Amino acid sequence: MAIPRAAKTQRRTRIQEEKEEQILEAALDVFSARGFRGSTIDQIAEVAGMSKPNLLYYFRTKEAMHRALIDRVLYTWLEPLRAFDAEGNPENEIRSYIRRKLELARDFPRESRLFANEVLQGAPHIEDELKGPLKQLVDEKAEVIRAWAKAGKIAKCDPYHLIFSIWSTTQHYADFDVQVRAVLGQEHAGAGRFEDAARFLEQLFIGGLMVRPA
Amino acid sequence: MAIPRAAKTQRRTRIQEEKEEQILEAALDVFSARGFRGSTIDQIAEVAGMSKPNLLYYFRTKEAMHRALIDRVLYTWLEPLRAFDAEGNPENEIRSYIRRKLELARDFPRESRLFANEVLQGAPHIEDELKGPLKQLVDEKAEVIRAWAKAGKIAKCDPYHLIFSIWSTTQHYADFDVQVRAVLGQEHAGAGRFEDAARFLEQLFIGGLMVRPA
DNA sequence: AGATAATTTGACCGATTGGTAAACATTACA
DNA sequence: TGTAATGTTTACCAATCGGTCAAATTATCT
Numbered sequence: 369m370a371i372p373r374a375a376k377t378q379r380r381t382r383i384q385e386e387k388e389e390q391i392l393e394a395a396l397d398v399f400s401a402r403g404f405r406g407s408t409i410d411q412i413a414e415v416a417g418m419s420k421p422n423l424l425y426y427f428r429t430k431e432a433m434h435r436a437l438i439d440r441v442l443y444t445w446l447e448p449l450r451a452f453d454a455e456g457n458p459e460n461e462i463r464s465y466i467r468r469k470l471e472l473a474r475d476f477p478r479e480s481r482l483f484a485n486e487v488l489q490g491a492p493h494i495e496d497e498l499k500g501p502l503k504q505l506v507d508e509k510a511e512v513i514r515a516w517a518k519a520g521k522i523a524k525c526d527p528y529h530l531i532f533s534i535w536s537t538t539q540h541y542a543d544f545d546v547q548v549r550a551v552l553g554q555e556h557a558g559a560g561r562f563e564d565a566a567r568f569l570e571q572l573f574i575g576g577l578m579v580r581p582a
Numbered sequence: 583m584a585i586p587r588a589a590k591t592q593r594r595t596r597i598q599e600e601k602e603e604q605i606l607e608a609a610l611d612v613f614s615a616r617g618f619r620g621s622t623i624d625q626i627a628e629v630a631g632m633s634k635p636n637l638l639y640y641f642r643t644k645e646a647m648h649r650a651l652i653d654r655v656l657y658t659w660l661e662p663l664r665a666f667d668a669e670g671n672p673e674n675e676i677r678s679y680i681r682r683k684l685e686l687a688r689d690f691p692r693e694s695r696l697f698a699n700e701v702l703q704g705a706p707h708i709e710d711e712l713k714g715p716l717k718q719l720v721d722e723k724a725e726v727i728r729a730w731a732k733a734g735k736i737a738k739c740d741p742y743h744l745i746f747s748i749w750s751t752t753q754h755y756a757d758f759d760v761q762v763r764a765v766l767g768q769e770h771a772g773a774g775r776f777e778d779a780a781r782f783l784e785q786l787f788i789g790g791l792m793v794r795p796a
Numbered sequence: 797a798g799a800t801a802a803t804t805t806g807a808c809c810g811a812t813t814g815g816t817a818a819a820c821a822t823t824a825c826a
Numbered sequence: 827t828g829t830a831a832t833g834t835t836t837a838c839c840a841a842t843c844g845g846t847c848a849a850a851t852t853a854t855c856t
Contacts, residue, residue: 383823383833400704405620425813437835482755484702488695489616491760498764506765523789529782530767536754537747543698544750546705550712551720552742557797568743575737576790596854597803623844636804638845 385416388426390438395433402477403485404434404493420582425532431493438486438494441479448472449531452510458521459578469538476561482540492560500553522577530577537569599774602640606654609647615693617699618648618707619709631751645707652700652708655693662686663719668726672735675791680748680783687756688776694756720745736791751783 394416410429413420427433444513448468453461473480486494506528513527541548541562552561608630612621623644627634641647661684667675681692687694700708755762755776766775776795 375634377757381823381832387833403620403699406617408812410812419835420814421816421836425833428815430814435769459722460792481702484698485617487758487761489620491764494763495760499767502761503765503767510730518707522738523785525785526778526782528770530786532750532754532762532765532779533783535748537757540746544701545699546709547712548746550705550709551717553713553717556742564735564740565743565746568740569747571737571739572744572747572786572790574790576786576788579649595802595853601803624842633805634844635806635846639803642845644844735837 371505378504383428387418387422388436390418390439391426391433393424396441396478396482397506399434399437400481403489404430406548416447434493437482438497438519441482442497444476445479445483446502446505449509452509452512454515457576462522462573462577463570466534466538466573469534469567470541470562470566470569473540473542474540477542477545480539484543485537487522495579520579523579525577541565598640600648601632601636601655602772603646605634605640606636606651609651610692610696613648613651614695614699617703618644619703648707649761652711655696656708656711658690659686659693660716660719663723665666666723666726670725672730673788676748676787676791677784678694680752680787681780682775683748683752684755684780684783687754688753691756691759694753698753698757734793737793739791751786755779 384530391412395407398412399413401407402411407430409420411424412433413423416423419521421477423433427436448465448582451468454463483494486492487498491498491514510531513525513530517524548561549557556564589762594646605626608626609621611629612626616625617619621644623637626647627637630637641650646773660676665682666679697708700706701712705712724741724745727736728746729741731738731741760773763771770778
């Protein structure tokens with residue numbers, strides 16, 4: 369008798385671990401490129417190199433795959449914000465937050481698009497995560513920024529909109545990659561693009577937020 | 583004999599005009615919320631309040647609806663950038679560009695999401711528009727910004743990434759509205775949100791780009 | 797009014813969707 | 827090695843997909 373996902377054994381098989389990994393990798397490919405509703409199990413199965421019923425042996429539904437993916441990716445995605453340190457030097461903290469987010473956009477564009485697709489379509493599967501853990505984390509870090517502003521370490525500004533603007537500018541390079549490529553064309557292609565973006569964003573945020581000595 | 587979309591008469595009927603408008607309005611609702619692949623003709627038909635074959639009488643395929651929508655919206659969407667004036671005062675031009683884009687995000691969030699969905703999923707239907715008219719317009723305005731920087735009117739910066747960052751920060755409020763709402767919660771709700779965002783973004787961009795008198 | 801063109805609908809089509817049942821194959825372990 | 831649990835596949839299902847068709851209805855014009 370086939371009992372999916374270790375309902376009885378508690379311990380996960382080697383095969384289970386490998387196949388689930390394989391499936392989630394394929395699911396990330398497909399979901400991030402086409403959104404949840406636009407993706408089909410058959411597509412994921414093809415990318416994963418296994419049959420559809422085989423997929424459904426490990427994840428009972430399409431939603432289950434998506435949820436497993438979201439859960440796994442969400443933690444990683446918020447890591448840079450979590451690293452934001454109240455004790456650190458404000459300029460350094462902001463600068464390295466921007467850089468880390470930009471690196472994430474460069475190295476994990478699929479993860480970025482997975483969230484973008486989800487949020488863009490009303491976040492039907494992750495509303496609780498947004499209103500709960502995410503909001504909590506942002507509230508906490510916003511308080512840090514507010515304190516910096518109050519202490520005169522950075523310019524007075526709305527900390528929430530500051531965070532939003534860092535999110536949007538950095539993730540833009542993953543989520544709207546096609547547009548960025550189309551506009552920049554060949555002349556600005558290649559690895560230099562990342563450094564150009566990083567340089568500009570640091571200039572923008574540091575220049576816009578740092579209190580300059582008179 | 584039924585001949586769709588004035589193939590014979592040249593002149594469009596009153597009914598044609600009304601119904602096509604009705605359909606595109608409904609299509610904007612559905613496509614912007616679920617993406618092209620995630621949307622169904624039945625959904626659009628229901629929102630439009632007409633039967634599916636009736637829809638297909640005016641637009642022969644799902645793609646035709648989407649294309650008509652894109653074409654109609656694209657022009658409006660680039661209007662603010664087109665208004666960017668080389669002769670104007672740099673600070674004013676940038677400030678009002680930001681404000682106009684932010685107003686667009688507030689007043690036409692569906693249009694913003696339509697493009698976001700499209701670009702996010704690889705822009706399969708609008709690649710030519712991106713590489714053609716859009717790139718051309720951006721190239722032109724980038725040159726203006728570069729000239730301002732060279733003349734010392736604003737800080738030296740990469741004009742393309744400046745434009746990207748204005749796009750991303752402003753459109754973020756339309757495209758990621760659910761996330762913004764979730765994070766800000768009730769305490770920052772209401773009409774004040776728009777003004778808060780506008781104030782922050784102006785501070786960020788003007789502060790980050792203007793050359794301050796010594 | 798009557799004729800003609802324009803519009804609308806219900807019934808339907810083949811393809812694809814997410815998912816199931818059960819037979820079959822493989823693995824792990826005694 | 828035998829056997830029970832685990833893993834895989836073929837064949838299939840009802841529902842939904844984009845789209846067609848012919849018949850019915852409505853608007854337009856003389």
